[in-house]
Amino acid sequence: MLMYYQPVFEFGNVYTIDSIRLSLSFLSPKAVNKFLDELSGIIGYTYYESYKDFSYRHLFVFGTKGHSFSLGVGFNGSSSGDSVKGMLDFNPNKILGDVHYGEGFVRSLHNPFSLDDMSYVSFCERVKSVFLDVWKLLQKYLLHTYLKRYDFAMDVPMLRSDVQLLKDSRKYSQFYKSETDFTEYLGNVDTVGRVKVYNKQLESGLNYPLTRVEITLDSLNYDEMACKFPQIYLRDMIQLDSDKVLVQLLRKTPSSDLDFYFRQMTRPAKKKFKAILLSKQVEIPQDIFEKVVNTLNVWIV
Numbered sequence: 001m002l003m004y005y006q007p008v009f010e011f012g013n014v015y016t017i018d019s020i021r022l023s024l025s026f027l028s029p030k031a032v033n034k035f036l037d038e039l040s041g042i043i044g045y046t047y048y049e050s051y052k053d054f055s056y057r058h059l060f061v062f063g064t065k066g067h068s069f070s071l072g073v074g075f076n077g078s079s080s081g082d083s084v085k086g087m088l089d090f091n092p093n094k095i096l097g098d099v100h101y102g103e104g105f106v107r108s109l110h111n112p113f114s115l116d117d118m119s120y121v122s123f124c125e126r127v128k129s130v131f132l133d134v135w136k137l138l139q140k141y142l143l144h145t146y147l148k149r150y151d152f153a154m155d156v157p158m159l160r161s162d163v164q165l166l167k168d169s170r171k172y173s174q175f176y177k178s179e180t181d182f183t184e185y186l187g188n189v190d191t192v193g194r195v196k197v198y199n200k201q202l203e204s205g206l207n208y209p210l211t212r213v214e215i216t217l218d219s220l221n222y223d224e225m226a227c228k229f230p231q232i233y234l235r236d237m238i239q240l241d242s243d244k245v246l247v248q249l250l251r252k253t254p255s256s257d258l259d260f261y262f263r264q265m266t267r268p269a270k271k272k273f274k275a276i277l278l279s280k281q282v283e284i285p286q287d288i289f290e291k292v293v294n295t296l297n298v299w300i301v
């Protein structure tokens with residue numbers, strides 16, 4: 001099943017914030033030390049220390065792989081003020097979202113809370129509780145938090161093969177296993193404008209079709225988002241005619257190859273098949289976007 005935190009629903013689609021990266025500014029070096037002392041009393045983390053340039057001196061990873069959040073304290077930069085910088089990276093859907101999983105147990109190489117098996121529901125609630133404790137502790141010692149970037153997510157109740165991403169000037173990459181199991185990317189990792197489209201049904205083990213579209217942003221402005229949002233088309237309502245075999249083959253063609261075939265068609269044929277295959281363009285309504293991104297304000301202090 002899925003976990004959502006403060007979702008917004010619209011005509012079957014679900015909109016959420018799926019990842020948040022905050023930049024932290026502590027009050028002073030003394031405040032950093034006090035924070036670290038108090039943080040040591042909270043269990044459930046793996047600690048890493050680094051002296052590499054442009055990394056964090058203290059890195060804490062709470063939870064376990066697939067369900068965790070990260071806290072970095074003391075940036076190893078070139079400025080004297082970098083020692084009071086930090087970062088907090090978390091997925092609000094997973095860390096704070098409502099849990100609808102059935103029974104089951106966390107069986108991993110590293111369960112930070114117990115040597116025994118723990119139900120998945122209990123584990124999720126424990127990570128959530130620890131996150132809120134860490135956030136509350138941070139408020140005592142922070143001067144500011146800044147929104148570095150976040151992922152705006154849209155879940156579409158359609159098969160992955162019926163959601164078509166078109167290439168643009170951004171770097172394009174794809175991991176293709178089958179007609180239903182493939183992921184497409186635009187842009188570079190951890191950069192604004194990065195787009196990911198993948199089969200959420202397979203990832204979450206759902207019994208109904210669901211495709212997720214994610215875009216990485218650093219602004220809450222709708223116009224800036226709209227400029228970066230790619231061309232995505234829904235093609236579930238296809239009227240098959242005498243060309244049904246060709247249409248079916250084109251539906252199975254990755255977007256990276258569609259342009260190749262379109263270029264070989266006559267202009268009327270190209271217009272016809274584009275109208276069939278690219279029947280409905282995805283657009284994010286401004287009111288929906290603003291409702292979703294308003295949930296980010298609680299993390300900016």
